[in-house]
Amino acid sequence: QVHLVQSGAEAKEPGASVKVSCKASGYTVSSYAMHWVRQAPGQRLEWMGWINAGNGNTKQSQKFQGRVTITRDTSASTDYMELSSLRSEDTAVYYCARAHASGSYLIDYWGQGTLVTVSS
Amino acid sequence: DIVMTQSPDSLAVSLGERATINCKSSQNVLYSSNNKNYLAWYQQKPGQPPQLLISWASTRESGVPDRFSGSGSGTDFTLTISSLQAEDVAVYYCQQYYTTPSFGQGTKLEIK
Numbered sequence: 419q420v421h422l423v424q425s426g427a428e429a430k431e432p433g434a435s436v437k438v439s440c441k442a443s444g445y446t447v448s449s450y451a452m453h454w455v456r457q458a459p460g461q462r463l464e465w466m467g468w469i470n471a472g473n474g475n476t477k478q479s480q481k482f483q484g485r486v487t488i489t490r491d492t493s494a495s496t497d498y499m500e501l502s503s504l505r506s507e508d509t510a511v512y513y514c515a516r517a518h519a520s521g522s523y524l525i526d527y528w529g530q531g532t533l534v535t536v537s538s
Numbered sequence: 539d540i541v542m543t544q545s546p547d548s549l550a551v552s553l554g555e556r557a558t559i560n561c562k563s564s565q566n567v568l569y570s571s572n573n574k575n576y577l578a579w580y581q582q583k584p585g586q587p588p589q590l591l592i593s594w595a596s597t598r599e600s601g602v603p604d605r606f607s608g609s610g611s612g613t614d615f616t617l618t619i620s621s622l623q624a625e626d627v628a629v630y631y632c633q634q635y636y637t638t639p640s641f642g643q644g645t646k647l648e649i650k
Contacts, residue, residue: 523636
């Protein structure tokens with residue numbers, strides 16, 4: 419059974435960085451890509467980027483280019499998403515979400531979400 | 539980027555009645571080489587992450603009740619709930635995965 423368990427809620431000041439973890443179980447992590455999607459209050463789901471299976475290549479949405487870093491620790495079955503230079507508009511629930519297949523943009527399983535609040 | 543637009547934004551339907559949600563993509567999401575539409579539907583209940591209901595525009599995921607069905611091709615798609623149950627109250631999102639993912643704005647489904 420696939421499970422994605424994310425780290426807990428974070429409160430950050432503007433200009434800081436946040437790193438969210440996503441521990442996977444129930445499947446071979448290195449065989450699947452992982453997407454990161456966020457949902458700001460009252461807003462639609464927004465794709466941030468992903469880390470691909472196998473080679474670990476990453477791709478980010480242009481909107482987050484230069485601010486988001488996605489990494490993977492295969493030995494720990496854990497993926498990470500770090501967002502820097504936080505601003506109030508980054509207040510959102512951040513999800514890790516597994517790709518249906520290697521290289522696929524279809525998402526089949528989601529983590530429980532991590533609330534990140536950015537406020538001075 | 540492909541923009542996804544859903545209609546309506548909210549919908550109230552009586553228990554046992556049909557609910558229909560529409561989704562339009564700004565570009566074709568039908569891949570000609572395999573004749574597949576790269577379109578998914580998700581259900582999100584309050585405080586929970588989205589759950590995949592339908593992929594490839596019309597393929598129900600395992601465990602999804604058969605009252606949920608998807609249709610459409612190219613740029614226009616529909617999610618239909620044939621007989622609304624109380625547990626179907628949620629926000630529904632369409633998503634294209636033809637290119638980097640993008641989602642509709644969501645449709646909030648309530649009981650009338």
